[in-house]
Amino acid sequence: MIESWRWYGPDLDALSLPEIAQTGASGIVTALHEIAYGEIWPREAVAARRAQLEKAGFHWKVVESLPIHERIKxxxxxxxxxxxNYRQSMANLAAEGVTTICYNFMPVLDWTRTDLAHPLPRGGSCLRFEAYRMAAFEIHMLGREAAEDAYDAPTRARAASWFQSASEGERDALLQAIMAGLPGAFDRYDIAGLRQQIALYDGIGPDEIRRNFKRFLDEVIPAAEDLGLRFAVHPDDPPRDILGLPRVVSDAEDIAWILTAHDSPANGLTLCTGSLGANPANDLPAIARRFADSIHFAHLRNVVKDADGSFEEAAHLEGDTDMVAVIAVLLEEEARRRALGRGDAAIPFRPDHGHVLLDDVDRAAFPGYPLIGRMRGLAELRGVIAALRAQGRADV
Incomplete structure (x- = not known):
């Protein structure tokens, strides 16, 4: 498995490449966040980023993400x-040695949380999704029609109580937490702006999203085959409809639909154990085993779930997902690929959404992307991999 690290680039990330080098990661996962959605990524810009990374001792094989314009969705x-434009960007990336494109098809928002600094019992903080606060946002702040139907009575009651007692600053903090799920340097919305974006999806349900998704795959996967690229769809985070917007990458059956919508080795999966793990019905080791031959990239993180649909980021080996079992499946898949003589047998992975620990507090890192918390996660995952190999559970 290839140890990787997400970096938002020299203009956006609080971490420097020399600092990241000390984590032991060999690969950088990055994107040209400064380029507007729908515009071509010039080969010169791709080459400059690659050269910068290689000079610092890293390789760049995975893009996260080459964004999909909302009009396509x-x-x-x-x-x-x-x-x-998208296909030209793909060609420019392939020409500079990129092999894998991680992407998502979530309308408007990427990951969604209600608290960016939820305190941990022994110090530090984590990202958290609180169901009643999301309900308060949708019902009372956004005023979304039909939002009440998405929550049970106890959750609605807690939402109303929170909204009535919340200060203007607390309500604004909730909005900012939800807006943090927009990637990179993308503009954030106020309430009016978010309503406007949601309204653009009026009349678009899961069937329409799937139809548009299939068209996207039909447009880009043949080009990916020609260029030697692999696409890896990222699951919904959380794996449920948000703000009334349909999400269609939330469980095993959704993944199966995507992989068969355009049947190709280039059409694959980013196995995100945290995103899928927030759905109590998802068995992560079983999902990993079912789709092992289509996993082109992995985000390894863990969550702890509550009965009301809330969840928070756990330490990588301490949440509800059996991380050891998931990694064992990935190692077995790598061994299978090597036995077939594949040159791309190794699966790149990265530790995701670490806790804010120690000196992380003083850094203006992207939410979920601190230095020390992710380094702890990477070290723990590295240990699991080493132990499984030593026990002979993977043919190395």
Whole structure:
């Protein structure tokens, strides 16, 4: 398995490449966040980022993400130019040695949390999704029609109580936490702006999203095959509809649909144990085993779930997901690929959404992406991998 580290680039990330080098990771997972959605990533810009990483001693094999324009997700207007731009960006990435594109098809928002600094019992903080606070946001702050139908009576009652007692600062902090799920340097919305974005999806349900998703795959996967690229869809986070927007990458059956919508080795999965792990019905070792041959990239993190649908980021080996079992499946899949003589047998992975610990508090890192918390996670995952190999549970 290839130890990797997500980096937002020299203009956005609080961490420097020399600092990241001390974690032991060999690969950087990054993107050109400064380029607007739908625009071509120039080969010169891709080459400059690659050269910067290589000079610091890293390789760049995985892009996270090459964003999909919202109009493609909505199936809106003449999409030919957007698809052409996307394919040209793919070609420019492939020409500079990138092999894997991690992407998602979540409307408007990526990951969603209600608290960016939830205190931990022994110090530090984590990301948390609190069901009643999300309900308060949707019902009382956003005023979304039909939002009450998405929550049970106890959750609605707690939401109303919180909203009535919350200060303006607390309500603004909730909005900012939810907006933090927008990637990179993308503009954040106020309440009016978010309502406007959601309204653009009026009348678009799961069937329409899947139809638009399939069109995207049909437009890009043949090009990926020609370029030697592999696509790896990231699951919904959390794995449920958010703000009334349909999400279609939340469980095993969703993944199966995507992989068969355009049947190709280039059409694959980013196994995110945290995103999928927030759904109590998802068995992560079973999902990893079922789709092992389609896993092109992995995000390894853990969550602890509550009965009301709330969850928070756990230490990598302490949550509800059996991380040892998941890693064992990935190692077995790598061994299978090596036995077939595949040159791309190794699966890149990265520790995801670490806790804010110690000196992390004083850094202005992206939420979920501190230095020490992720380094702790990487060290723990590295230990699991070493132990499994030593026990002979993977053919190395």
């Amino acid at each position: 909505r199936g809106e207007g003449d999409l030919g130019p957007l698809f052409a």
